[in-house]
Amino acid sequence: MKYNITNLLYSVSLVLIFFTSFQLSAQEQVVRGQVIDAGTKEPILGATVIEQDAENRTVTGVVTDFDGNFAIRIKSNSNKLVISTIGYTTQTLEIGAIRAFSVELVEKVEGLDEIVITGSKGSDDGLLNIADRNLTTSVVTVKATDIQNTQAASIDEALQGRVPGVDITANSGDPGAGMQIRIRGTSSITGSSDPLIVVDGMPYETSIPEDFNFGTADQQGYAALLNVAPADIESITILKDAAATAMWGSRAAAGVLIINTKRGSVGAPKIGYSFTGTVQKMPNTIPMLNGDQYSQLIPEAYMNRTGTPLNTLTVKEFQYDPQEVYYYKNYGNNTDWVDAITQTGLTGEHNISLQGGGERARYYSSVGYYNSKGVTKGTAYERLNGRLNLDYVVSDRIRFKADISYTHTDTDRNYVNGTSNGADRLRSVAYVKMPNMSIYEYDDFGDITPNYFSPAANIQGQYAGTYNPVAMAEFATNNQIGERIVPHFNLKVDLVPDRLISTFDIQYDFNSTKAKSFLPQNATGRPFTETVVNRASDADVDATSITTKTNFIYTPSLGDKHSFQSILSLQSNDYRYESHQALTSNTASSLLTDPSVPSRTQNSDLQLYTNNSQSRNVAALINAQYGYDDRYLINVGLRADGNSKFGPDNRYALFPSISTRWRISAEKFMENLDWVDDFSMRASLGQSGRAPRYDYRYFNIYSNYASEYLGMNGIYPSNIQLNNLRWETLTGTNLGFNVQLFDKRVMMDIDLYKNRTKDLLFQNIDITSISGYSSLSDQNVGVLDNQGWEIGLYTTPFKNDKWTIDFNFNISRNQNVIREISEFYPNESGNIDRNGEYKRFLQVDNPFGSFYGYKFKGVYSDLESTKALDANGNVIVGPNGQEVYMRFNYPNIDYTFQPGDAIYEDINKDGNIDSRDIVYLGNSNPKFTGGFGPSFSYNKQFKLQLFFTYRLDYDIINGTDMITTNMYGFDNQSTAVLSRWRNPGDVTDIPRAIYRGGYNWLGSSRYVEDASFLRFRSATFSYNFSKNFIKSLKLDDLNLYFTADNIMTFTKYRGQDPEVNMRGGDPFGIAIDYSRTPPTRRFTLGLRTRF
Template structure:
């Protein structure tokens, strides 16, 4: 594999070098202009400033860059055109040519640094749709500057955006390298459907998901973390579309919002080579303190005594501690910190080299990057190789052509997880509870340590998969995923009627291949070779191929100075084909044979052979127009028609209208006296977006084989009901917004108030009467879900002079998620509350999606007297025979009588029995408030300090780690919190007694529900730009050194490792549970960025 990848990279690099070194320069002979560009303050020449010729329509005709002395010479086509002079850190100048032939140009320093390039996605020129200035947008759109994220050490764009945009809530799935992020724009908008935003790269949608028909394990969370495929160093701008009127323009896949990414492109001038390097040291945050071997050895006999009334059997070798039994004494006489044993120092290195330039007709941008990260948990790593080539070619004054191609190779190593469901990082949760008196390495019979890991087939903690040696698992078991993605994109733009009618045509081919391989050898589990869990080999392949086309006709008539009008007709199509294969077997002949195709036992329960082949198509047509009058009143109307093959013929097509408006109040005459108001606008929008089911072929009858035979033949039967009447899930969004700019744009504020209602929610597996011959419907429209809230974004420059600039940014959002309607036929509850360790989950009207329910924990019974049941008046309940009644659990089904030292649960109905009637709402995992803020300080355009904080407030998570490390239920190790446990009658504590395999002290209750509110010091970055004199002496255009510290400190009352936990398992009943995943790491990054 390494040889093939090397060859591929070599070939790809040759292609890049060939294309990017090829420039076409048209000859033109009208006039040659000459001049010099200098700094207005220092009078020093400016190297690398761009001088371009623009016509009356602001189209670039030609361009050059200044040399080391700031000099330039440019051949222009017409003296009626103008010169535009710009460079990073200076205010752009526009000069009329006229009769002038020589120019002495002085550029004024602009302290802000990189100019913000506003590409508004669905309304930006690079996307081929309406080209509307940001100040004239009628919808809720936010653009993030490239300079805001360029110094972050982030593997993906979503990680870099975390906390920076109001209304966009981003949480990490895990702290392991290659793990994706969970993105929610204005809350969770669907229950069974995807709430992930649509990703658009350079104007074309990016395929990000696979159908639910094929369970590919953690594909959605990690393997298909689409933003890992776009290198942050290639990004020019990022735009988020939030309200329904904006997202409606992108069709059915955009109901949950749109994240638009525009990559860097070529520029007029001589070739410029850029190089960026970052090196990162990663450190695990403080872990939960666990019992050592001595403390653990005192806990276990106590728990056993409390359950059985007898001492722990002396026959158990794990607790003999007899020096005469050398083997057991050495292997079970230790103080092992298992969490520390699976933890390592994380290191990340990233290199990116780019080539950018162009002539009058051809421009190019190319880059090659390499990213390698070793995680803080042993056995985890992520490697990425990416390449990009963006070409722009002006065929003539009326025809322009673009060709983009990107390639990504990724290689992800994760810890082995038994099964294929999304869940805990199992190896870390095992490490937390692994018995600490056990040795990592095995001692032999004479007491000498061996190089072999100590992995007994079974001990008092059990056997695989319940427990194992986590260090051996991290070392020997493999779980690898390799992705290859190539995306060519071509665009043709033709001016059918110059300055009036433009047509564009885009076609994109996206091939994404992901191969996952895992292997569980015998030495990772210690189980006998004859068992089916030994030498288990799994292989999964997913190939997703999509072809996307987009044809636009844009009409822009000239209606006079006070009137502006643009309209568009857009025709779009998307075809997706998914092919998957899965094979799993076990008992391969050797631990060296790791592929499921090798000889193995085929007659065992571990054998799995699955394939899937699916295809879907969606088409769309958009009509949109915007009219503006006198720079004050703007109106936008649109109508989107979508068709999707996942629906039956009756509802395959649907219409989704949108309307929005903007009133620039500051342009009214009554505002003229308020010269400190630069802009004050009011926006309002109303729109609809549709969503299709995630699975294919729901409107077909699918037939299956009967398992039994008749006359040697299997019969067939229809396995599902044909769903002809399945309707589109529809989001109806309303938005009211305010844009305010004050004091020469020193204060800029955006305020949005919204309400989104999702109706006809697509639910899966609806229970129906068996009289129909079926037990359920695969999909049905039943339910309504609301998301409503507000957002505020504030950007200020409180201080600025010739040397210093101080900026401060702040954003906050409030989203309320409420279920308004749910079908009585839908299975709206999950979880067995009669068992320890489980919570009840309901889909309950007027409560948020993601809510959890359970008992209220009230402490610990200190003595027998306190266990008596009390009625509503506080009197002891008396039985039919006059006897006093003691508190019970789930009478008469279980009928456990609570004992001194047991957990107290609130008896809601005061009947002396803790059962389902005492279950209450405990919380939900949706934060009430979230956002980020931070100041930045810059001095003399060279020194800059940026601080950034993120926060999530008033949301609840279940501390699953606390649950497994304080239950004192089995032979698992526990945290040091149990040192305060109840031991004798009269003890007053909130930590119940230790009871081996007995009691109900860790039921799903408020005991483990914690307020996870936090304020995180997310990053601090110090950067230094070298001065022009020094750069000139070493012949560089730019040189920047920076140091960044990430995840520096977290302020929270949460008792777990990290409070940032998104929704865990996917599906309707997924809730936020801290299952001992790898937390976000503390990172220290040193970086260098240069250009020459």
Template sequence: MKQINYLILIGCIVWMTFWGGGVYGQNNAALLTGKVTEKGTKQPIAGATVVLKDNDNRTIVGTTTDVEGNYSLRARMQGLKLAVSYTGYKSSGAIAVGDRKTINVQIESTNNVIDEVVISKSKPVNDGTGMGISKERNTAAISTISMDELSEMQSVSVDQALQGRLPGVDITTVSGDPGAGMQIRIRGTSSLNGATDPLIVVDGMPYDITIPDDFNFATSDDNAYGQLLNIAPSDIQDISVLKDAAATAVWGSRGANGVLVITTKRGTVSAPTLGYTFKGSISKQPESIPLLNGDQYSTLLSEEFYNAGRVFSTTDNAQQFQYDPNNTYIYHNYSNNSNWVDAITQLGYFQDHNLQVRGGGEKARYLASIGYFNQEGTTIGTGLNRLSARINLDYVVSERIGFQSDVSYTHVDNDNLYHANVRDIAYRKMPNQAIWEYDEYGNLTGNLFNPASSAQGFYPGTYNPLSMVQNAIGKQLGDILGTRFNVDYKLIPNTLRFVSTLALNIRNNKTKLFLPQLATGRPFTENTVNKASDSDLDEFSLSTNTRLLFTPALGDNHQLTANLSFLTSDYRYTIQGLSSTNTASSYLQDPSVASRTLTGDAKSVTTQSRSIGALIQANYMLNKKYVFAASLRGDGNSKFGPDNRYGLFPAFSAAWQIGRENFLKDINAIKDIKLRASWGRSGNAPRRDYTYINVYSTNDYAYLDENGVYSKNIELSDLKWETVTQQNLGMDVEMFDYRLMFGGEIYKNRTTDLMMDNIQIPTYTGYSGLAMNVGTMDNDGWEANFTVVPIRNKKWDVSFTFNIAHNQNVIREISPLYPRENARSSLKNKTFFTYFQENNPYGSFYGFRYLGVYKDQEATIAKDAQGNAIVSPDGETIYMRFNYPTVDYVFQAGDAMYEDINHDGVIDQKDIVYLGNSNPKLTGGFGFNVGYNKRLKLSAFFNYRQGSQIINGTKMNTTDMLGYNNQSTAVLRRWRKDGDITDIPRALFGTGYNSLGSSRYVEDASFLRLRTVTLKYDFAKEFLQRFHIEGLGAYLTVENIFTLTKYTGQDPDVAVKLKDAFTVLMDNSMTPPLKTVTLGITARF
């Protein structure tokens, strides 16, 4: 019912919009007609904008030409002038109408982009503040990209399309499953426990969509509903990224991690134009890591047991590997060559439809769009459906007053995996086990084979992956209603404006999880069977921005723009959840129905946060050469206690238009050179609410037959803002008639008063730790981007782009109270010790240095620093040991060899060293565009990351040869006998230390990827005229064609949310980025 009400509301607004948009006719109006053609060829121009303006250059009415170049306008013609414009052509200028009834106009093609570049310099920079500062007056580090450049890509959300496109914006893949989202970092990671994602600003208003950290109901995943997923890419005009303090400081505490400013499309002064776009694609995963077949796997197990001194045939599970035809049921179900990864993998597809109408007159302009997106993932059981609608309305009441009203609605239906680790299970699942059950006669029963237990164990340690993805339910339903209202009142025309904007966003998200008995195979009496859980999140955010914009007329040599703003934000959410197990049937999936046990019962979280801000900002340009800008932002945030609730964040910047100095005027090759410098501060608030007061909760432990109430946290009255101080130097160069353009930045960012959790305190306090401001972190780097246009004429248009960025992250200071070592770390197989140390980057890896394999027993002799054998006091040879005296395992021939850092003959914690980090040294992208005859276009784009490292968790699990897990074919080169020289240790069941966290699993994740190749064709206007079509184009795009990398996992593009200082980046077999072929069609009517 709620969705129906939303659609009725949107329908009413659409009707009112079109009704209002047509009310610009006037009494006693005359009709003016004519035809617009290209000068020289006399060919008609379809889609040209034709307007009538008065003596004040105010547009009275407008339209666009039809497919034959004809137009018609109705208005009172007295004193009006006609103007015609079209992209790629010179404007006609003002043509007096007088008494004429027909005016034919010829406009001249520019055949180049010079005019467009010059015009763009006077366009406002999109920093989200509404000040309207032109590019030539800009003093900040801002990168902008038009969505027209990304329109041919298959992208469910904007973040996918931006990958590699903008310098300093590092975007990595969370998963290739539908709706999984991306991780965005602008100029590195600036916070550890505060918010780390950039602020999203849509049409000048912050966009708040957040799932709280203190509520993790079942397997809810906040990545599935990322902020950018809820904005259809087809509704976006352009995106700007604010990177330095001059740009981000105006957003105060919310801009510390950078800002993404999104501007949506709006109506135009023209007759209604209908546009339709379609995209359809097929996707497949890259080749998976090759695994052992059933015979190779069984042979390996026998060797594991033999090397461990055990007899395989005497174990309880031996019958699953003996292939005894007399034990018919076991024989048929455990004598297979199953590829579990292939079993849960399928071809993916998606379709994307978008219908958009825009137009209007002098009084009212409108844009209305509706879109439908449907995607089926390459992992069975995953999919995404999205219905989106948007109405953007502009209404001019008079010369002084104007309104804007925007309404958007998105409904998302996302099918997720119940267990995110299903691909990890598939990689490790024993291959001799059947996927589908056989009876004792060798006939398929039609049921998935999912025994209650096997040699590998039982759920949740293992299960039938195909049964899990086919039967378990992990569904999320989301409804998002966004509204924005804006009033613009010119208090003093051309001098002082009052602008007030209100944005209201309402979101409801339902998560439904159900785990039937078929998914696990466990007995019906267990709590893991028929487990149901539902959660319901209601989110509400209200933001206002009221500002005065001052633009006095000071003459040609002085330009001043000032802004005084007051901003408020109110954010609330409520989550309610219910869980139960052992419902009577797999068809009873509601946790509220009667069940045998209640494991989670009811849960709920409610919270609210508020913030206010005041901003004063000014930009002054002298002699069209020297620009000075300053801002001061004051913020108040309810997440802090009364003593530290308010913060001040200043910023100063300047720019010098060197290209306009006399000493460069005679150098024709240089069109413009501008130097920029900025300094400023911004703040960062904690992620959690109510940190400054004691919060109490209940638990499941009873005392005197009553549930207890306990204090969850210590009152943090002294917690204060994280402060990010930024310094930036930039340069913009344009040369050779804008055929060569360059932009460069150098920056130094320092975060002080880092918020960190888990400060160690005595346990007798009743708390495990607390949060404090205890650290300093630096992010220093540089960025550069180039655009080269070697060919530009009437037939050909060829351009190349390249961008590169470097960021170095270093932890400079940590409080002595903060633990340097993760208390959860331990010296055991497949585990990395995690540390947090000064002068190393955030996201660092620590472990043993892997040196290979002991080829024979002699190689295991301990050596001192000079390479001499170590002997005991009685002259006996000392052999390498592990963790003596706690464990005292003596390494044998064929075991893994680790570097003995201190040469004491023992591999222990003292031999753990720094191995690398997950931060890339270089990121960026490059590509080319080749256009012919303005209709045929070929483009390609590459993106890359260099210098980042990752822990290959899949390799760790599939080369350990430690138990019953299946292994990759890499283990076929394992050590088998004395003298073998290899990098893979011997197979050893249940013992040994061949899989310690070491450099063996830390791999170079650098890559170069051919991200997209697109061939596009626009049909000739003459051909389309006979079908009454204004424009028609078709394109074919291929994505992720190949990836050059040394990484041995499935794909090096991996992201993980670093939740604390001890989280490391590990590839755990998530769905990789997909290879996709997309066919698209665009049409205008």
């Protein structure tokens, strides 16, 4: 952290020195004056008054106050004063010996509208500045004004469903949870498939280090874009095809999200303020058994397994004897645990900004505060953010920018014990918690106490996943605090006016994240001697990134029919981090929550951990675009990347790109079609690369043993030296069409693409122990294809003086297929012989994210139905002439199916359900994604916007259904089990209850569901107050709006919510619904004004 603070102080000092240098003067001379309107004689607020020297270089400057007055400290009497503001003619005055001026500015003839229309809409991504109509690649831009009335903590949530080819899903409905962004599918099996984020032309580090161990924190749920306040964003541009992303190098293989923040404008200072208040409600949950129904289920399950009744003399949780007051009161309830941990969520957000400037200096500054309490108790998110964007014209040829942003975040999450399957999460625990158990403890006299009922043990268990969920929500803590500051400086010099421009950018990114969790004794009820008691974790990471970019942009004038732009860009990035973690237990008191106090670290699951690492990336880019006669455009680029994560032989790589655009509508044969505004065809081909996850893997790394011998610790090699690791390379082709008709009343963008990723990086791959190692950190193993198409339709079907009706629609189709996979490394995972697990393969010609298992056929209604049948439908007869009954995994397990057990299809008709009966069940990649919605505007005051999102034809595993219908242990079950098999002859699809026995919940098609959905995502009604009313309040604008989010979801999925994604970074990851908090139903009232 010392390194970060030192650099931060240097950066702030440089900014202060730069700006104060313009105001330092050896001569203490002050010139005063007033600026007024020559016609009305009214004072002019915000006029710029600058001192210029003989070479027209700016020396210092000020702006006028509310009365038009100014006072400026000048350097030399021989200089001049330049007074200017928007809408008025600039005046230049010689200073000489005059110390007081009265300046009258004359209003210009041309108005603001004439100024605005001279500009052209373009895509400013920090490289070439190309007008949108001349783009040769697949690019989509979304204005912040299009989504400003949505209620979202981060901009990626607001973009959900609005951009074709961009699939955005929520990791959780808890405050501060992240969104998973996939542009044109999953392009890597273990590398990051998240897009590169670029803010104001510079790459933005969006996450904590991937190999940082958060312990009990949820790394996957970390929200990458929460550090960028939506209120500060001007526009978002998404680069989708490989030719566009190739310009951004090794971190852009999965696409690029370019964010441009708001900047100052010429004019009087304007204050903007916005407020939103949101109420959040939990959607309908899965109905569960009450205490009475549960008390009937458990004895039945026990009887089916043992053949004897449950002994309630020893199992007093089901005794229900009024004489046993303590057990009768504490285990005689009908508790809805899910409802008990659910609350009404509240969110409030305030943003205030100041924007203005003159022709020389412009500024935008903002402060925002966001606070959200989640619908699950114990969850909350708080953010304080500030931004200052300064633009200064030093002279006609030199311009300077300085941007500084700061974000403080404070996130509270529910405590988790680090289990990988998600069954330990609070809402999952609440679903299966014994419903006959009381939330609060009753004493021996039957009186309720204020203490949560957390017994040391009961029939349900005594470990993680069985604790009182309400006590866990209140007492167990899991907190993350983030501090981030990002100063960015830009210097732009016109080396040859109107020909050659040079820009230099440097950005420092200081990001400190601290995760702290504590599991106290009163949340578990366990004895103080156990390591789960007073378990304290303290983890922090300090990440620092220094990025530079030097551009030389050449734009010669080649005549009316020719256009040309070229750029040489030299870039570098130095990223380093330090992390520390302490995980201990048995602190002396539940009030001592820090692991630094005396506590235990002897157990294998307790640890002290530290790590530091550094990686560097350098790049050179050459890119040029030529256009002829506004019809033919070609863009050619070549990027060279060097990355320190590779060995010397493969450290550098070249990534070329070429793209073209043919404006067909400009051809002579189209000139009579006046209703065609633009019709263009694009084609592109490009490459981009991806570096491995870990640093230093081309070295042999040694680790030390934890144990001692003769007072010394030994060391051992912890990895195989990887000298031949290659870049994971994505090659993409794209064919696109852009159509604009009827004065842009109808616009359509169509793209067809195919991306192939070669040399797929497989992380932490298991290898034979003969090598002396258990795994390889990275290895190149195969080829993955993503191909599909996208359509975006933007229409204005009706428009007159009063009414405007718009309708937008987008749809995307993506197909993901593994083409090659190495046979020398493991390509499967999952033990299908156990209940609750699915088989996962990396299988050629099947999609990534596929899962395999048994085909569920129903329930054996009686003993006769359990007989094994051959391919002809005849009963299989054993060697002694006996009839054979269906068995499971003979001879390894040899379980004989009984009436009431689940039926699995015997694919090979051998009477034995085993690995030869495993079939492909589905995959978690949606075939179609998109969104659509109309908007209705009346008199430019009333506006109604409706928006729908959808994901179609994809499969997920209903893990919640699996754990709430298996009737395997003492967990509570859903009301679906009320139709379970009970007696011979029963016809049902719910197997019998059997305690710790049977194979009724094997990984099978029973829990695989089509999660297709159509969601009524939002409805917004907004009202812009009339100009007369606004003027009477001395405001520039005033807008009031009401938004309802996640109003209704149309789906056949039986779980809480169908929006479940594959967890990133796992080569065998599949989409499993473990009852995380679903997206909440939200109702927002918002206000926005400017004055």
